[in-house]
Amino acid sequence: MKTETIQTPDGCNLVFDVLEGENKGFLLVHGLASNARLWDGLAEQLNVSGHQVAIVDQRGHGRSGKPDTGYDFATITSDLAQIADFLSKKYNFQKPIVVGQSWGAAVVESFAQNYPELTSGIVAVDGGFGALIESFPDWEDCQKVLAPPNMLGMKWTVFEDMVRTAHPDWPESGIRGVLANMEKLPDGTLRPWLKRENHMKILYHLWQHNPFEICAKIDVPILFVPAGGDPLRDQHKRDGLDRLSVIAKKCKTVWFDPASHDLHAQFPTQLAQLLVSELKDGIFS
Secondary structure: OEEEEEEOOOOOEEEEEEEOOOEEEEEEEOOOOOOHHHHHHHHHHHHHOOEEEEEEEOOOOOOOOOOOOOOOHHHHHHHHHHHHHHHHHHHOOOOOEEEEEOHHHHHHHHHHHHOHHHOOEEEEEOOOOOOHHHHOOOHHHHHHHHOOOOOOOOEHHHHHHHHHHHOOOOOHHHHHHHHOOEEEOOOOEEEEOOOHHHHHHHHHHHHHOOHHHHHOOOOOOEEEEOEOOOHHHHHHHHHHHHHHHHHOOOEEEOOEOOOOOOHHHHOHHHHHHHHHHHHHHOOOO
8 A cells, every 4th residue: 555645736735545456446535524544444355356446535634634724525526636637647547436435425426526537437335315404404403413522632542442342343444444533642532633623614515515416417327325224314315315316317226234324444345345346247337
């Protein structure tokens, strides 16, 4: 794995990892308050199959820069476009399948709309099939319900124990990925890599994101991979996916049920098998 850094026009350093291969490339895009390491298990499995893989820490997250601006979809997708251009020139990484989870799913939808020439298909992992504004017509209500918990100052050992207890069946790569959402401080406490104020800026733009309008304009195939296991949420997801199946030009849905929201970390081997299969003789073939 090689680690690369590029700088955006507004001065933000973007850090991403590259695994070289001979087969079609995948660009992996994490969710809100997440980081690149959640994709490690999937990236390894895809790379074992010979595929090129790139994993990005989006601005504000992980190892990348943390400016106070640039959290709208236009800027975020421009960041990805610059990474895609770099990959194509240095690694001959052409028109990858772009995979996003949660907020990252909304990001890759916007990326496919804004830069259709840079991808041959997108994957929306447990995200990108609902409009927050329909559930929360008022931004103030959305803020109150979805604002992140304040974890600043929590002891690292307590956090790690919580993660391991909550996910006893996860592979170690997934556990390490969740832990990497936080910065371990010298005094043994933690701090989220994503600043709370930047988290809320992203949430505001996500609240305005409308996948039904955007997916109608996307020309490349879309694979939706929802996580099941909660009857109420599952029905809401099915309603959105039913709407998208009519709106999108070419799409397919494959459920992981039951599964965590971070199903990419929970089931990296199974998700890799699905992506390789869809590339060989499925929606991306």
